[in-house]
């Protein structure tokens with residue numbers, strides 16, 4: 001009896017230290033290695049993993065948020081992650097999954113964003129997407145979701161090729177942003193991007209325009225990530241194969257330039273039912289709408 005208790009104590013201690021030691025998740029059965037693929041961003045101690053290394057947690061408290069980013073950059077591809085968002089009283093908390101050409105908020109950066117805006121207990125999350133080119137954004141759309149993103153993991157994906165950027169939730173296209181193929185179109189095609197996951201405090205703007213403040217009594221806020229999946233063109237210096245390889249990959253072929261019929265149906269349904277905000281309809285903000293809105 002006594003020795004069994006000791007064994008379970010030791011086991012308990014081992015599994016706890018695995019949770020707390022973070023940053024060494026080891027290889028998964030598919031050969032994927034977190035360490036080889038990602039770098040942990042400051043604050044490094046706001047990142048942890050499950051004991052088996054398969055789930056990655058980001059923490060937000062009053063001091064700091066957490067994040068991780070790919071070591072590589074990609075020019076076009078399919079980028080997918082399963083995420084479970086902070087539940088309960090999460091107003092002000094922003095969980096993000098995004099691509100960016102810069103490590104900081106550089107003035108000329110290109111960026112593709114998923115931002116999940118927390119809410120008060122029982123109130124629904126909003127998902128915001130945005131596109132930046134050369135440091136200019138302002139292309140926000142906001143959607144409500146048909147599921148509770150805090151109850152379980154769901155898949156969020158970005159398809160990016162020369163023709164379009166598609167944002168997906170569980171393989172349903174919720175937003176299609178097109179390249180109209182004219183000179184000076186607002187559409188990022190030139191800069192390879194890193195992929196980032198992060199959590200931060202956005203209570204100055206995120207929830208009801210900043211009216212709802214983060215409830216720090218509920219900290220730390222924890223978002224969970226797993227099953228990262230990229231199928232893109234990895235950028236290699238000095239000369240990138242990505243530029244020449246048009247058409248070799250499924251995400252770059254004509255099937256990926258348009259939505260399949262079933263996807264089109266889902267997309268229309270989302271458009272009719274779940275759009276909370278569309279910059280292309282915001283004539284108060286844009287007395288003259290950005291050009292792509294008129295096409």
Ligand SMILES: *[C@@H]1O[C@H](CO)[C@@H](O)[C@H](O)[C@H]1NC(C)=O
Nearest residue numbers: 117119123124126206207208
């Ligand atoms: C929070 O919930 C309210 C009420 O349901 C809703 O109007 C709002 O869009 C939700 N999301 C955010 C980010 O405020």
